[in-house]
Amino acid sequence: MAALNGKLTKRLVDNLGPGRHGDGAGLYLVVDPSGARRWIVRVTVKGQRNSKGAPLRTDFGLGGADVVTLNQARERALEYRRMAKSGLNPRYNAKREIPTFEEMARQVHIERLPTWKNAKHGQQWLNTLRDYAFPKIGRMPVDSIGQPEVLMCLSPIWTAKHETAKRLAQRLKTVLDVARSAGFRDGENPVTAIKEGNVLPKVQVRRHHHDAMPWQDVPAFYAELSERSATAARALQFTILSACRTSEVLGMTWGEIDWDAQLWTIPAERMKGGVEHRVPLTQEMLAILEAMKALGGDYVFRGQKRAAPLSNMSMLMLLRRMGRDQYTVHGFRSSFRDWAGEAAGAPREVAEAALAHQVGSEVERAYARSDLLARRRALIAQWSKFVSGAD
The missing domain is CATH 1.10.150.130 (Tyrosine recombinase, N-terminal domain)
Structure with a gap:
């Protein structure tokens, strides 16, 4: 039983930070930066040499710490050490338990x-x-x-x-x-x-399109929003003006805003396509941001708690309260896209870039490294003036 004792405890296994933590006798708990925890055992196989002629020392995985307990890891490590001491390589001789x-x-x-x-x-x-x-x-x-x-x-x-x-x-x-x-x-x-084998029946799936408000009706609706004081109204106004997704707007933090450059940079990890996206800020958008400053908090559009953003249902519920439940928040991106093509005559690549859509083949995108920021800034400024009724 002494062989099943070690330095680690269950509390340590659950709470140790990233790194390799020894239990003794070659058993280690490895904690990845992501927080994932797994067991490994390092053994030296008696009488066997590696390609350089040194004793054959090998690490073997024993499973994740969420499914293999500390005692189970010690038992498996002991089994591996016994085999290695006898000259047997655990890779080929260990009895493997089939996991559920x-x-x-x-x-x-x-x-x-x-x-x-x-x-x-x-x-x-x-x-x-x-x-x-x-x-x-x-x-x-x-x-x-x-x-x-x-x-x-x-x-x-x-x-x-x-x-x-x-x-x-x-x-x-x-x-x-x-x-x-x-x-x-x-x-x-x-x-x-x-x-x-087509064992399961074929299911006809109706494609769902986000219902978009006709772009001609957006200025009147935007004016209605201006009469409301709720944070959800400001967030929806900003969403319309920026043509961004709900999650991108509600997750916006103050550190993402460059006031001098009038630019909002959305990090790659918050983008659907996994690519950083720069959004030019118009005077109308900056005015909304200035108004939100007074509320404080980590997020621009904060919720009830200072450290949490507004609920992702808040803008949709606002649409319903205003009698526009036939439309969706995401649909305003389509409103912008229709306006850009029909009224502004914007080139396809500029309009799609404003929506953070990837256009063209992988090869084409590899050569088209510019995000067309200057041209997008002009288009978004034109959209902002149209929506807000500014001269």
Whole structure:
């Protein structure tokens, strides 16, 4: 039992910061900058040499700390050390326990956290599996999941929640693909077999378009907004003027604004396309920002709490209260695009750049490095004058 003691405790495992933390006897807890935690053990295989003739010293992963407890990690590390001491390479001789589907999914989630734009997207990925897969197949060994088990998850929601079901299918496929790559499964992925075999019925999905207010009606509506004092009204005015997305406007912080250059720079991690976007600020937009300064807080359009932004439903609810529930906030981007093409005669690449849309092939975008800021500034200024009725 002495071999199962070490320096770490459960509290330390849960709270230690980024880095490699030793438990003793070659066992380490590795904490990534993202917060993901995993176990590794370093052993030297007796009598074996590496390519340089030195003793064969190797690190082996023992699993994520969210699914492998401290004691389990110590037990596995002890097993690996015993094999190495006997001259057996654990890579080929360790007895591998088949993880459950939930264990595998949570490990995949941890490993992919750094690839998501933000924690919310990563959590949504896991929540889909938590809600629709874990209750049915979460406790099953990952090597025992076939087409019937996948259909248990997909069939109940395939027609009623088709978009959710498609996302669930993709996430099931990813987990099972990773399990096969790790040596826990053999054969074809059952999700692929179900798709190629047309096992599930075809669902006709009606494409939903964001209902846009006709651009000719926007100035009158903007004037109505000016008569309201709520923060949601100011946020909606700014959204209309900037032609930006709801999340981009509500997530705006004071540090993103360059008052001297009259420029708002949205960082890449907050953009749908993952590319930094510069938004020219007109006098009308600057006036709104000046008015928001008095409220204080970290966000320009702050919510009830100083450290939190306005709810992403606030502007939509305002539209409904004003009797414009046939329109959406996102639709004002289409209003701007229609105006730019029909009234302003703006070139396509300028109008699309104002919306932070990527135009052309990957090769074309590689050569078109300019974000057309000067031309966009002129277009946004013209739109601002049209919307606000300024001379």
